[in-house]
Amino acid sequence: MKDRVVVVAGALYDKGRLLAARRSAPAELAGRWELPGGKLEPGESPEQALVRELREELGVETEPVARIPGEWPLKPGYVLQVWTARLVSGEPEPLEDHDALRWLAPHETDAVDWLDQDRPAVAEAARLLRERERDGARD
Numbered sequence: 001m002k003d004r005v006v007v008v009a010g011a012l013y014d015k016g017r018l019l020a021a022r023r024s025a026p027a028e029l030a031g032r033w034e035l036p037g038g039k040l041e042p043g044e045s046p047e048q049a050l051v052r053e054l055r056e057e058l059g060v061e062t063e064p065v066a067r068i069p070g071e072w073p074l075k076p077g078y079v080l081q082v083w084t085a086r087l088v089s090g091e092p093e094p095l096e097d098h099d100a101l102r103w104l105a106p107h108e109t110d111a112v113d114w115l116d117q118d119r120p121a122v123a124e125a126a127r128l129l130r131e132r133e134r135d136g137a138r139d
């Protein structure tokens, strides 16, 4: 479908932890946790959109690693796509759209109240995180 909006979100990893961000708006999503990101703009690749959104929202530089297979419906006309990404520089801060951030260790990935529509992607991101831990990844 051509006129659907793609929202690109990042499963951002650093030091074996996954970043969760608490939305501050709109009212129906505020207080719930999500993977940070935003809408694809015309002419952008999903990876470019992800790097731009994470820079705007969190003030960090990141590098997309791989897409988590699948896409998930949001509100009508919107779909969510998720990439794993690694932190290249900076320490994330809730600059825009969020009022709290948390780095979650592999055993803590269920500790926040994720948006329902994010749960399948978060489950896969958590699985990949545990796999990286078993493999002895250092970042």
Ligand SMILES: Nc1nc2c([nH]c(=O)n2[C@H]2C[C@H](O)[C@@H](COP(=O)(O)OP(=O)(O)OP(=O)(O)O)O2)c(=O)[nH]1
Binding pocket: 007, 008, 009, 029, 034, 035, 036, 037, 038, 039, 040, 053, 074, 075, 078, 080, 097, 115, 117, 118
């Ligand atoms: N970023 C993000 N948005 C999500 C997730 N799950 C989910 O339902 N959404 C919804 C919330 C918003 O309605 C929409 C994304 O819009 P946004 O407001 O984050 O994107 P944006 O920065 O491009 O928006 P804008 O302020 O420029 O309008 O998707 C998620 O995991 N990450």
